[in-house]
Amino acid sequence: MQTGGQAADALRLSTPDAGAVARSLIGTLALSVLALYGVSPTAAMWTLGAGVIAGAIALQRSPGGRVPLVATASVELAIVVLLAVLSGSYDVVFVIVVALWCFAAGMQWSLGANAGLVASAASALLVIAPVTAPTLADILLSPLLVLAAGLVQAALISVRPPRRWRAQREGLTRAYRSLAADARSVAADCAADVDDAPMTWLREVFANSQVSQQPRAYHGGYRLPERLAATLVSFRSTAGGDRRDGVPQLLSAAAVLLDAIADHSHTARRDAEHALVRVDATAAAVTGAETTRAQRFSEQLREAAVLRFGQLHRPDLIGSLASAPAVVRSHLTWTSPILRHAIRLAVTTAVAAAAARYGTLGHGYWMALTVVVVLRPETAHTYTRCAGRMAGLAVGIVVASALTVFWQPGPMASVICATVFVGVAYGVIRFGYLAVVVAIGAVMVFVVGVGGFTDWAGIFDRLVGVLVGGGLAVMAHVLLPDHSLIRLRQRAGELLMTEIDYAAMVVTAFVHEVDHPAEALSTAWQRAFRARAAFEAAWGAARLDSPTLRRWLRSYRTALNAVTSACTTLENSLPTHPSSALDAEFIAAVDDYIEALRGSPPSPAVPWSLDTVELSAALRRVHDLASTLATDNGAARILVGELTTITGSLADIAIDRVEPVAPSR
Template sequence: MTTGSRVVEALKPPTPDIGAVARGLIAVLAMSLLALAVGSGAAAVWAAGAGIVCASIALQDSPGGRVQLVAIVALQMGAAVFLGSLTSAYTVAFVIVVAVWCLGAGMQWALGNNAGLVAAAGTALLVIAPTDVPSATSVALPTLLTIAAGFVQAALVAVWPPQRWRTQSDALAWAYRSLAADARRIAADRDSPLEAAQLTWLRDAFADTQATRRPAAYHGGHRLPERLMGALLALRGSSGDERDRISHMLNDAAVALDAIAENKHNARREAEHALVRVDTAVMALKGPEGPAAQRFSKQLQEAAEFRFPDLLQPDVMNPLRAAMTEVRKHLTRTSPILRHAVRLSVAVALAVAADRFAPIAHGHWIALTVLFVLRPETAHTYTRCVGRVGGAAGGIVLASLVTTIWQPTGVIAAMLTVACLAITFWVVRFGYLATSAGVAAAVVFLLEIDTAAAGATVEDRLFSVVIGGGLAVVAHVVLPDHALTRLRQRAGELLKTEIDYAATVVRAFVHELDHPADAMSAAWQRAFRARAAFEAASGAARMDSRELRRWLRSYRAALNAVTSACTTLERSLPTQSPTTLTPDFITAVDDYVEALRGAPPNPALPWTVDVAALTAAEKNVRDRAGSLPGDIGAGRVLVSEIATITRSLVGIVPNREPTSAG
């Protein structure tokens, strides 16, 4: 694939690693077969469902702690199964349990998209619980099998991570060993030459495998070693009384870097002890080298935290406390997370009550549809609700064609579930409609594993899906997001699309696109639609506040400046090949685009950019522009318009919109 094709595809979710998907799905099938052999059909459904959720989480990009994350998800799935199997036989108690669980599950979106989706999946396992009278075996065995299914996925991540992770891990290990050798060389001889260009291979490893939008902590994995190299170059010139102290500090830093690069069982302890010695040495520095040494020490800490996520967490309760603190921030009347949690709790509780009290066959699909449709999103709420319902209906129809003709249950249904999920992992990059269809089809086969609950017709499923979709839309109508919250989210969406437009145009200057006009036109169309939605939201908000009106004027002016700069860049696109530009300049522009695009925000927050990173990247572009030949006028235009884009974004991002209209 050419560079241009990668740019066009950058906004789509990356296709998961085929090997990792295959391993995860084989484990799902194995655990469902085991559950069928030693437990009930319901236990097999639960074990397969938990395995699917944990396999999906295992494929998500995270800078560290992947095994612990999957294990925590497994425990959450086990808790849902435990409560479901314990209370499902008692309808009133079950409805109350579902309502309370959904309230907590909705608040979990405050921790991020993945956390919210995991909570929704756990709720799905809860609402499909059969109405059997609980016993010690019927409660304990499914719970243990569910947790075991998740722990199997965690073990697979630990023993056999995806190829992309292995490639990046090997590249980082090589880079840190190289930096450790450089630190020892400088400690012994300050005049020893260093080749910063040797880290280019690391950048290539991440550029080829890293999508443009991953968690913020995962972004720019190659940048930290490059920053450490820059700090080493700054420390190389030290002299005077501090020379010996810096030499000792660099030797300790080399020990820490070697430990960060290793996978030994005692690497974490070695890194921790070495970092303590580095900090002690840095604190003792009093000369002009102090700031550079402090910066180097801080970067070492970041590298260690990247490698050992729990390095600065003395006990296991700290992450839980941090999560609770984040959730408590959203216990306010205007929070979209709290409103989503209330909507979810009420809608799912009503769906479960309808299933239990109304003569609706296989009515659990009502609650499943509500869980499938509801999100804490303000932009395109109703469009996406209807789209997800339509996608789910399409997937159900396709799966029902198979179940009507073949009527698979047990092992065959488990195999069809796995096959359907494999297709879903492939089509996820085509958008949420295709994903909705794939997931719904997989759920059809998943529920057919339990012979006692199988046999739903396509009419039964579609009738419940329509009711569930309508219930989700009504929940949004009855309890909408706050007007200013909607305006804030629309503003964030507009900012995101403007950033995408700017990033596409900027990349077109330094990389050859297959169809540059189509790529930029598509980006502009998205920005145009987002601007129309933003203006509609601003028109619906009360404009009694002078502060709000002033913010709207400044926001529009800043984004107009970004659009104007992009238009100028489009008119000035160079006709010659980007190969005439220097590699350093192209790298600096790529770094600027990465800093510009940022990472997906928390669902409760509007899209934003890292002002400090963006400013530093823009300065780097200006510095590298000095090496351009004088006859490359397009490069000068690019530098000038990048400065305009940065100035506009820096002006609006720190100044958030007012919190009240009056």
């Protein structure tokens, strides 16, 4: 998602399709060659870096809304390159620009992790600005070429999406069209059948690709259509009866929405927005015994629309950008972790840039570049990750320098070498972010080499620059740590999130066939165990003697232990064939509970939270359907009992956890 090591954590999320990577690299290579022979090596350096960043954004984002994201990031990259071109030859001005931009980049984490990562990547392009005075062509054309490199990536991903996404998109399209046809049939005839063949085929499409390599919006994407189908089947007994209950009208409106979700024309989003309004209205008008089921169906349809289009009825891109300053201003408080990260990043990068400009260390830009790579608003394992990124960069530098000991490539050869190592970075994603940092370190050696303003010798200077920059980053965390109560609140949220992920995995294994369940459950538990250790370390470091906080800690531990105990009970009672003894509608209700249990994704700016109202409503639906199962169904009774325990414990945490941990102003 970015040129610096900040890209590492983003890139490790999923392995892109090889064809999409190849197209992205070819587009980056073509624009870089154009910049090299049409403008200057420095322009080619920035164009290459921007193409890599934009390509990573396009390849790693969820299937919806990639083009606006890449286009917006390209504009930001062009602005940063313009600042670099104008200030690079004036040392004092350059240091000031680096400080101001890095402060702004740090504050962008308040808009979300993706915005923060892109801003950090842009900072990497800024700190490698050469000392030499730019030509008029550099000033005028470098930002334009950077913008063009990003827009080319947006065009490539729009015209030719990755193959894996295409196959899954086709499967989802077929499933939603089939559901739309079934909804119309059931609305007209209560005895109509619901075709399950598209659902079976959809499950096979998703099963044939690695789960860890799917975009978030496609993760387990076959389950939502299956839940919709199960709810649709449950309407069969009433849809063709008394039309005054509103069920046929709801199913007709649902069919229109499902058709819009399956559509890929430019009007699909607008049609879905209108259809969703009608679905909500008809669901609210359903009366009698079908009211609860209608509301559940409406929520599932909304979830399907959000997965397909993103949040509906949201402001457009201009409106979102206009609201960003207000969000940033809300974090201009001393206890905000975002503000403290921005100060750490600005001061440390400015010090590193000044040391590079006024010191005698060769390749001094590696100090500031390492700061950009290492510093993030992290709340757990900060120093371990800093050390890991530093080591990764050092290994990458050694690998790249080993290639240039006897062969010193020119600008064109450097472009090719950098492009090859970007491909390597995509290839090693599956091995974790440290492997990606190694590749990114080698990429940066050749990206700077494209500019031609430094010699290839000096591996020792590069390594010293990494060591000094990493040391400055660690020192910044030591001198300006996050507020102790804020850090404790964040660690508490991380622990709660990992504990819930473990619970969700256990519940999923209870009602669905899971590949290698023992391994999956063990991995989830290990994450929760590490998060608990980090939380206890944060509590010990805070040294808080408040009786209120101590009472909160006891209740927090008690609730989490209850969740763990419930999960252990479920894990010890896992059925051999989960779905054989459970009704399809009951399984769909449990899937709804799992979705409510997982909550919203975490953000550096906002502690992780859980909507207990939604979770309690999902539990009630599970209870209602459990009452219709056979009385001798022991597995269902165990599941419902432990879900009740989990929900009650999480509700206690949600009630008690905010006030005791809230920072004092």
